[in-house]
Amino acid sequence: MRDGRREGDAIHDVIVVGSGAGALTGALTAAADGLDTVVLERTALLGGTSAYSGAACWLPGTQVQQRADLGDSTEAARAYLRALVGDAGAKRREAFLRHAPELVARLEGDPAVEFEWRAFPDYVAAPGRMDAGRSVVPLDLPTDRLGDLLHLVRPAVDRDRSGQGHPDAPLTAGRALIGRLLLAATRTGNATVRTEHRVTGLLTEDGRVTGVEARTPHGTVTLRARFGVLLAAGGFEGDDALRAEHGVPGGAAWTMAPRATNTGDLLRAAVRIGAATELMDEAWWCPGTQRPDGTAAFTLGLRGGLVVDGSGRRFANESLPYDRMGRALAAADAPAHLVFDSREGGALPAITVPPADAAEHLAAGTWVRADSLPELARHIGVPADALADTVARFNGFAATGTDADHHRGEDPYDRFFADTRDAPGPNPCLVPLDxxxxxxARLVLADLGTKGGLRTDAHARVLGTDGGPVPGLYAAGNTSASFTGRVYPGPGVPIGTAMVFASLAVRHMALPASGISGGAAGGARSTVTAPPGRTERGA
Structure with a gap:
């Protein structure tokens, strides 16, 4: 056990900033190779946006898909990405495709890490698409396997935002992924985790990044890295000033990331030393149901209802994958509303994260209820005749099974969330409002995090404004700009790419060591530390 005040300045082989799936994958692979590795987390909890997520990891062509006999392959994923993104970022695409199977095999070689395939369709109809999906997810993790590490894992978004801990049940989804990676990393004997270390600056010597400066509750510390610094702590979605500067629509209040912490500190620090950025106006978009407290709930998987804009008309296929529906929402005539009837007893016919409480929404006015469509139109400020015509036309489509306006229900993704067992008509995605x-329910443009960031190469090296790599500096996840550009190919692309490029970063930064690790030379060590006043445990 180490005291954060006494430990202060230190030197490690590898510094990882952030504690999401990408960061912990990088830390695990570095520590497993014998490198003395430290993870720096700004908050008291680990996992960031990854802990909030469903933990889908878009890692194609791996042994997990082979076990499920899906017929997935690296070649199919290559065809799919090429169809969607073209050859922009081709070197990073190829590095991702080559390394994904190797990384999954390595991770599953540790008994703490177990994956399975779970159906969730790829998002776009294109060559190489897997209609059933190719994402992998972690198995649930019994809390007793984590022991004293459990208190470090960030709870699900609804419990975290309300100040609750984990329920008395196994960790699921993103919490299971973070728990498994944390358990594996600490068991190597070469990993240290420091919470409440907010990295605000990068140290350089002769043009090379050699460490970081971090603020803690007990003052500023400096930590140095023998081999490299990996920045993998999310984007700048929580900073309205940076969003406005780069033209990112929506707002910090509506992001699904931990908005109080993802404020672009690392981006600013890297830019100060000459790092280049790209794709800075982009995010991983989604519709959000506005909540009574002004935040938003990630909304997906509609089972019914329709969405209208300020004119009272539909403007998109409501069953689109969430990023594409978010883009349609951004272009729509605001405000937008999800209109539904009492078929589900007044409950929203969709998945929301956090879950929606109808009574709370109605009391706050973020949802409205009316006995008739003209009355509903008055409540939401749209022309009554337009809303009535929209619903009548939609109900006609429901009767025939064909959405002549927006083709809802024609894609496998549309039907994935539909109630096919008790469908009232020929198309389960077209449920009449009668x-x-x-x-x-009021809809806003939400996001799962910004998508632009530091420009990187196929080794995850951060590139400078001169086009060359910044020695010693690497980035992965939403701290970097995604090679998928303005496309969201499938569930788990943000997490899957973060994990792969974090692993590639560690592989590259360790090359100068030629198999000799300063960490390994000093013996195995694995410590989880927090500032005094918080529980400190040795792993």
Missing amino acids: RPPYYA
Whole structure:
């Protein structure tokens, strides 16, 4: 056990900033190779946006898909990405495709890490698409396997934002992924985790990044790295000033990331030493149901209802994958509302994260209820005749099974969330609105994090404004700009690419060591530390 005040300045082989899936994958692979590795987390909890996620990891062509006999392959994924993104970022694409199977095999070689395939369709109809999906997810993790590490894993978004801990049940989804990676990393004997270390600056010597400066509750410390610094601590979605500067629509209040912490500190620090950026106006978009407290709930998987803009008309296929629906929402005539009837007893016919409480929303006015469509139209400020015509036309489509306007229900993704067992018509995605009272929920443009960031190469090296790599500096996840550009290919692309490029970063930064690690020379060590006043445990 180490005291954060006494430990202060230190030197390690590898410094990893952040503690999401990408950061912990980088830390695990470095520590497993015998490198003395430290993870620096700004908050008291580990996992960031990854802990909030469903933990889908878009890692194609691996042994997990082979076990499920899917017929997935690296070649199919290559065809799919090429169809969607073209050859922009081709070197990074190829590095990702080559390394994904190797990384999954390595991770599953540790008994703490177990994956399975779970159906969730790729998002776009293109050559190489897997209609059933190719993402892998972690198995649930019994809490007793984590022991005293459990208190470090960030809870699910609804519990975290309300100040609750984990329920008395196994860790699932993103919490399971973070828990498994943390467990594996600490068991190597070469990993240290320091919470409440906010990295605000990068140290350089002769043009090379050699460490970081971090603020802690007990003052500023400096930590130095023999081999390299990996920045993998999310984007700048929580900073309205940076969003405005780069033209990112939406707002910090509506992001699904831990908005109080993902404020672009690392981006600013890297830019100060000459790092280049790209794709800075982009994010991983999604519709959000506005919540009574002004935040938003990630909304997906509609089972019914329709979405209208300020004119009272539909403007998109409501069953689109969330990034594409978010883009449609950004271009729509605001405000937008999800209109639904009482078919589900007044509950929203969709998945929301955090879950929606109808009574709370109605009391706050973020949802409205009316006995008739004209009355509902008055409540939400749209022309009554337009809303009535929209619903009548949609109900006609529901009867025939064909959405002549937006083709809802024609894609495997559309039907993935539909209630196919009790569908009232020939197309389960087209459920008529004919059971008053009617409801409308206010929609906003939310995001899962920004998508632009530091420009990197196929080794995850950060590139400078001169086009060359910044020695000693690497980036992965939303701290870097995604090679998928303005496309969201499938569930788990942000997490999968973060994990792969974090691993590639560690592989590259360790090359100068030629197999000799300063960490290994000093013996195995694995410590989780927090500032005094918080629980400190040795792993």
